[in-house]
Amino acid sequence: MFGYMGKILRVNLTTNEVTTEDLDFELAKKYIGGRGLGTKLYMDEVDPQVDPFAAENKIVFINGPLSGTATPTGGRYMVVTKSPLTGCIASSNSGGEWGAYLKYAGYDAIIIEGKASLPVYINIDEDKVEILPALDLWGKYTTEASDLLAEKQPGSKVLTIGPAGEKLSQMAAIMNEKDRAAGRSGVGAVMGSKNLKAITVKGNLKPEIANVEGLKAVTKECRAMLKENGVTGGGLPTYGTAVLVNIINEHGVYPTKNFQEGVDPDAEAVSGETMTEKYLIKRNPCHHCPIGCGRWVKSDKSPDGIGGPEYETLWVFAGDLGIDDMEVVIDANYWCNELGLDTISAGATLAAAMELYQRGYITDEMLDDDVILKFGNAESVVHWLKKMGNREGFGDLLARGSYRLADFFGVPEYSMSVKKQDLPAYDPRGIQGMGLQYATSNRGGCHVRGYLISPEILGLPEKLDRFDLSGKEVWAKVFQDLTAVIDSTGLCLFTSFALGAQQYADMLNEVLGTEWTAEDVLLAGERIWNLEKLFNLEAGISPEEDTLPPRLLEEAMPDGPTKGWVHKLDELLPLYYKERGWDEDGIPTEERLEKLGLL
Amino acid sequence: MSIKIKLFANFREGRGKIVEMDYTPGMTGQDVIDSLGITAPEIAALIVDGVDGKVDAMLAVPIKEDGYMAIFPPVAGG
Numbered sequence: 072m073f074g075y076m077g078k079i080l081r082v083n084l085t086t087n088e089v090t091t092e093d094l095d096f097e098l099a100k101k102y103i104g105g106r107g108l109g110t111k112l113y114m115d116e117v118d119p120q121v122d123p124f125a126a127e128n129k130i131v132f133i134n135g136p137l138s139g140t141a142t143p144t145g146g147r148y149m150v151v152t153k154s155p156l157t158g159c160i161a162s163s164n165s166g167g168e169w170g171a172y173l174k175y176a177g178y179d180a181i182i183i184e185g186k187a188s189l190p191v192y193i194n195i196d197e198d199k200v201e202i203l204p205a206l207d208l209w210g211k212y213t214t215e216a217s218d219l220l221a222e223k224q225p226g227s228k229v230l231t232i233g234p235a236g237e238k239l240s241q242m243a244a245i246m247n248e249k250d251r252a253a254g255r256s257g258v259g260a261v262m263g264s265k266n267l268k269a270i271t272v273k274g275n276l277k278p279e280i281a282n283v284e285g286l287k288a289v290t291k292e293c294r295a296m297l298k299e300n301g302v303t304g305g306g307l308p309t310y311g312t313a314v315l316v317n318i319i320n321e322h323g324v325y326p327t328k329n330f331q332e333g334v335d336p337d338a339e340a341v342s343g344e345t346m347t348e349k350y351l352i353k354r355n356p357c358h359h360c361p362i363g364c365g366r367w368v369k370s371d372k373s374p375d376g377i378g379g380p381e382y383e384t385l386w387v388f389a390g391d392l393g394i395d396d397m398e399v400v401i402d403a404n405y406w407c408n409e410l411g412l413d414t415i416s417a418g419a420t421l422a423a424a425m426e427l428y429q430r431g432y433i434t435d436e437m438l439d440d441d442v443i444l445k446f447g448n449a450e451s452v453v454h455w456l457k458k459m460g461n462r463e464g465f466g467d468l469l470a471r472g473s474y475r476l477a478d479f480f481g482v483p484e485y486s487m488s489v490k491k492q493d494l495p496a497y498d499p500r501g502i503q504g505m506g507l508q509y510a511t512s513n514r515g516g517c518h519v520r521g522y523l524i525s526p527e528i529l530g531l532p533e534k535l536d537r538f539d540l541s542g543k544e545v546w547a548k549v550f551q552d553l554t555a556v557i558d559s560t561g562l563c564l565f566t567s568f569a570l571g572a573q574q575y576a577d578m579l580n581e582v583l584g585t586e587w588t589a590e591d592v593l594l595a596g597e598r599i600w601n602l603e604k605l606f607n608l609e610a611g612i613s614p615e616e617d618t619l620p621p622r623l624l625e626e627a628m629p630d631g632p633t634k635g636w637v638h639k640l641d642e643l644l645p646l647y648y649k650e651r652g653w654d655e656d657g658i659p660t661e662e663r664l665e666k667l668g669l670l
Numbered sequence: 671m672s673i674k675i676k677l678f679a680n681f682r683e684g685r686g687k688i689v690e691m692d693y694t695p696g697m698t699g700q701d702v703i704d705s706l707g708i709t710a711p712e713i714a715a716l717i718v719d720g721v722d723g724k725v726d727a728m729l730a731v732p733i734k735e736d737g738y739m740a741i742f743p744p745v746a747g748g
């Protein structure tokens with residue numbers, strides 16, 4: 072078996088049983104790995120109606136066939152489970168090193184089931200797999216827990232949850248290497264519900280490669296393409312993802328004060344240019360990554376610096392809160408990592424709370440505290456993040472995310488979310504294709520299910536009219552399907568700024584010994600997309616939830632280069648369903664499922 | 671009368687964040703980038719007086735008196 076290690080590790084935390092199973096090579100190839108294979112393995116075993124926090128729910132950690140190979144960025148892993156935030160399928164991706172080390176330990180995936188009676192962690196050292204007590208780690212922040220685990224298991228890579236996951240916040244992330252996050256959809260809370268604090272992993276095994284010389288050649292070609300590309304060889308290494316702050320703001324689609332406006336006059340203060348000039352110490356790349364978009368920045372938390380914020384984090388703790396102070400964002404990012412919180416949802420929940428305060432739903436008395444949740448109040452950010460992550464006082468309500476918070480006050484429309492997951496840093500009123508993508512994303516509001524910002528704003532691979540609807544359903548489908556492929560290979564989505572379906576097919580072919588074309592891998596992506604959709608339907612997520620917050624459909628953008636626009640989802644959605652080969656209600660047809668090998 | 675040119679990322683190197691230029695009737699983005707020593711293939715996105723579009727087309731659009739341009743090299747993220 073090439074590419075894969077051929078082994079799945081199963082850990083039952085109720086019975087303390089640890090077993091291994093052979094990977095079905097044909098099944099693996101059909102769903103590639105990562106997001107695709109993880110979803111298939113999960114769906115074959117779990118009732119979609121399961122309560123995400125029940126012992127019957129499972130959580131899958133899975134790498135891809137390119138993880139741990141010489142291919143660029145092959146260090147990522149995916150966490151697949153049912154999301155406690157959305158009720159949809161969750162597949163959260165993270166970089167760093169952990170995903171590659173899972174492979175070096177000899178495993179393609181870990182399936183965790185049951186629930187431990189007391190806090191535990193799992194230690195994996197190739198064939199030696201132990202379930203060990205974690206009472207001393209429970210309650211610890213990410214850095215302290217990771218340092219303690221590094222002492223207990225020298226040489227291991229550490230994945231852990233923070234207090235937010237232990238306390239079942241629906242926004243809890245899973246952290247690895249301290250500052251890398253499987254951030255979205257509350258996957259950290261599923262670990263917490265199982266009393267599972269951490270997983271440490273190490274090993275020295277390597278996958279067999281079908282064509283070693285062929286892989287060397289295609290890797291060299293892909294690395295050259297990444298280096299020569301203006302984004303992956305220039306913009307991202309130099310400025311990180313933070314370089315987006317100015318370009319998104321200049322187009323008038325930089326959501327400001329909980330999407331009430333689209334331009335932030337002070338955005339330059341948190342831009343990639345400002346970060347590079349004043350705060351950057353060095354790049355902080357993931358495993359085998361020649362791009363190195365990760366940042367290492369100055370902070371009073373450590374004389375050596377700390378992991379820096381990404382674009383989404385900069386936006387949500389700056390423009391979305393009306394603050395614009397780089398040091399506040401660096402601090403907020405640090406505390407989200409320590410608490411194990413998704414920065415996007417945590418920040419967006421503060422933004423929703425600030426709008427609820429602005430409109431009189433949240434009052435000073437309710438906050439029972441001197442620090443008011445008000446747009447522009449910098450001191451409220453870390454103060455309320457800590458209370459959110461530790462579920463103290465009003466923070467307990469905040470810990471449930473913006474949708475449940477706004478719904479508590481009877482006004483869910485002030486949550487800027489899709490399927491209860493907060494939208495990221497692009498206002499879809501001025502990016503019509505992206506809005507369609509948000510509405511139809513299988514994991515709820517998300518930018519990394521089909522990054523239409525590339526053609527609609529950034530001019531990559533070509534510039535589309537961002538307001539024009541024509542053909543956007545075709546772009547949305549292709550981007551969604553290709554993203555599902557990349558997420559299943561074990562590579563980073565950012566490689567797609569330089570590489571296309573053909574390069575992913577080429578790398579997979581040399582590793583696996585397959586003869587796939589670009590069309591074949593896109594078909595696999597479509598298969599994965601439809602599989603996720605089937606899960607959501609069986610979980611009770613109705614196609615009526617393929618929508619956007621009312622503000623974005625009804626309230627025209629008040630100012631700036633997007634002034635006067637709303638999102639025209641009602642025109643795009645029927646075209647999208649048709650393009651997908653689904654019926655007019657948004658349900659996959661038998662004919663299409665048969666073509667995809669899903670019946 | 672002058673126009674304002676906003677520069678981003680590496681376009682700022684040696685030029686600064688904002689360049690003010692004298693306005694001459696009919697001047698286009700092409701005139702602006704010529705005088706800044708930037709070539710069209712180096713540009714990934716361009717906004718002229720709040721309107722964006724394909725770079726080649728936008729470079730031919732006359733800039734308004736007191737208008738502005740925003741010029742971006744290839745950048746991306748997520």
Ligand code: SF4
Nearest residue numbers: 357360362363364563
């Ligand atoms: S491009 Fe950035 S996020 Fe992707 S693997 Fe490299 S450093 Fe990690």
